[in-house]
Amino acid sequence: MTDASLLARIDRLESLDAIRQLPAKYSLALDMRDGDAWVNLFPEDVRVGGGKTGRKALRDWFDETHSMQFDGTSHHIGGHVIDFDDPDHAQGVVYSKNEHECGAEWVIMQMMYFDQYERIDGRWYFRRRLPLYWYATDLNKPPVGDRKMRWPGVPPYHGSFHDLFPSWKTYWARQGQPHDGPVEPPAPLEKFIETMRRGAPLPRPRVRS
Template identity: 90%
Template sequence: MSDTTALLARIDRLESLDAIRQLPAKYALALDMRDGDAWVNLFPEDVRVGGGKQGRKDLRDWFDETHSMQFDGTSHHIGGHVIDFDDADHAQGVVYSKNEHETGAQWVLMQMLYFDRYERIDGRWYFRRRLPLYWYASDLNQPPVGDRKMRWPGVPPYHGSFHDLFPSWGTYWARQGKAHDGPVEPPAPLERFIETMRRGAPLPKPRVRS
């Protein structure tokens, strides 16, 4: 690879990183402002919606129905974002989100993260998939201590799968506070930080809440 080709590849990677980092922020803004068209256009035209449905129109229908029925208002605050590239046009990422929801008489706070897949199509980056994983959701006046921290009004409390993407959480607590007696593992290979942390764990099953 020539110096010029290598430089162009590095510039492309930097531009791609910036475009991908903007996707969650655009997602949050479009969602909170209830702009369904802006929101669905962050996904490819052939986005899968579930229930055998596919495409941006079906996704927008789901968006309108879900948010009109559940929330009077929302605010999504984007946190740290880790991105690994699979190749020049495909990447994966983990991004934190702290959310506030007005739902009837309650003000529900939520902490979550997304496991994302990104794809560049015709020069533009999109979400190929977003897997939401939740730690807690609870009314502002009710700290979510204890088990089953997902506590929505009118819904039985449930586990939100926040730690299930990475097996280190279970391994840590299985030691019951004892020091790790194994050797320190080498640093993750370049562009394999998320994959290394996941250690081949299966994807958790999603519970759909934004």
């Protein structure tokens, strides 16, 4: 093994650890309502929406959203799959199980994020987080049935949890019949997420943390 190869492998391991800490830092800063710590997990030129960019605009959105909707939150990070596009860019899928105090209701949520990461000046950031929701409902109301996103005072809606990966619809389209095709070969290295997506477009879900 050459020195360059060894250094590249060490850099990959250090990058994996840094990227895995991003969702944990995101959750801690969000739950403790530290807007500065939260927005600093994104690049200085982060796109906020409505034509706005920058950490200040993102912090304004953070303050307004979380003061109006939630009395308190707790975000619990689950499995995290990471693929590298190159040494300074990566993408990932990470599960999150969340709890929200919303006035008289205690809303539990299951979701995942599709993330894009970028290393700038030696530090890893979220370039983008796309939230994909399975359900949100009061603790005492199981989210059985369609339109499982059930926030207080909001009509139920679909949360896009399965829309990133077409295998969900393909599986149910078989109506329980076994798959009669050959087993596909393993995904190439660093292409697990891309292989599972099979070219599916990115969903456009409604945004809630």
